[in-house]
Amino acid sequence: QSALTQPASVSGSPGQSITISCTGTSSDVGSYNLVSWYQQHPGKAPKVMIYEVYKRPSGVSNRFSGSKSGNTASLTISGLQAEDEADYYCCSYASTSVLFGGGTKLTVL
Amino acid sequence: QVQLVQSGAEVKKPGASVKVSCKASGYTFTNYYMHWVRQAPGQGLEWMGIINPSGGSTSYAQKFQGRVTMTRDTSTSTVYMELSTLRSEDTAVYYCARSNASPMIRWFDPWGQGTLVTVSS
Numbered sequence: 001q002s003a004l005t006q007p008a009s010v011s012g013s014p015g016q017s018i019t020i021s022c023t024g025t026s027s028d029v030g031s032y033n034l035v036s037w038y039q040q041h042p043g044k045a046p047k048v049m050i051y052e053v054y055k056r057p058s059g060v061s062n063r064f065s066g067s068k069s070g071n072t073a074s075l076t077i078s079g080l081q082a083e084d085e086a087d088y089y090c091c092s093y094a095s096t097s098v099l100f101g102g103g104t105k106l107t108v109l
Numbered sequence: 110q111v112q113l114v115q116s117g118a119e120v121k122k123p124g125a126s127v128k129v130s131c132k133a134s135g136y137t138f139t140n141y142y143m144h145w146v147r148q149a150p151g152q153g154l155e156w157m158g159i160i161n162p163s164g165g166s167t168s169y170a171q172k173f174q175g176r177v178t179m180t181r182d183t184s185t186s187t188v189y190m191e192l193s194t195l196r197s198e199d200t201a202v203y204y205c206a207r208s209n210a211s212p213m214i215r216w217f218d219p220w221g222q223g224t225l226v227t228v229s230s
Contacts, residue, residue, distance in 0.1 A: 003153065036216050038154075045204060045223055046154065051216035089154050093214045097170055098144070098156040 004029065004090055006101035013109045017078040020104045022090030023071060030071035034093035037066060037075045041086045050075060082108050111135040113205050113221035120227045126193040129224045131205030138186040139163040142208045144217065145179065145190045147201040159208070160188055195228045
């Protein structure tokens with residue numbers, strides 16, 4: 001099983017919105033509503049931002065939202081803030097395993 | 110609060126084994142599954158496998174089968190990950206991460222602070 005496909009980098013200015021895509025296959029992203037997204041700042045452990053495609057854990061800003069269409073999931077961050085600059089990873093359940101995306105570096109200009 | 114605290118950094122020679130620990134606190138240890146995920150320098154996240162702390166059953170990513178062993182000690186709420194026959198490509202930060210108690214993984218939360226394992230001759 002291959003990793004999920006994410007763009008290597010995205011950027012946006014403060015206040016703008018950005019979307020990060022995560023493309024899998026009909027065996028993982030397309031088969032299960034079990035996509036989650038993780039934010040990772042340099043030298044820190046990942047933190048869950050979205051789970052089950054669109055659900056937000058308690059304490060996560062409502063500026064973060066998730067969606068899915070077919071084999072592609074998306075993370076949207078609205079009202080970009082400097083603190084959102086980080087690496088973002090998507091993750092999908094895939095039957096007997098778990099797949100991560102290669103990660104997307106978000107730069108806030 | 111829910112917390113996962115991992116053991117300290119390790120330096121190993123090629124061919125050796127390493128055993129990393131992850132001590133859980135703040136919740137009922139046997140009510141959630143635990144996973145190990147690694148991250149090579151400058152690279153992405155890679156899932157290694159899962160252990161059910163309740164019964165000790167495990168499932169490993171195909172890439173690591175035969176080289177990884179995950180165990181737990183319910184008396185100390187600690188899970189362990191042992192990786193054998195180390196090679197330079199195993200140099201990475203190893204994380205433990207808690208998930209929901211189901212084989213269908215919904216989320217990872219929280220994560221341990223990470224343990225750097227360096228494999229070098």
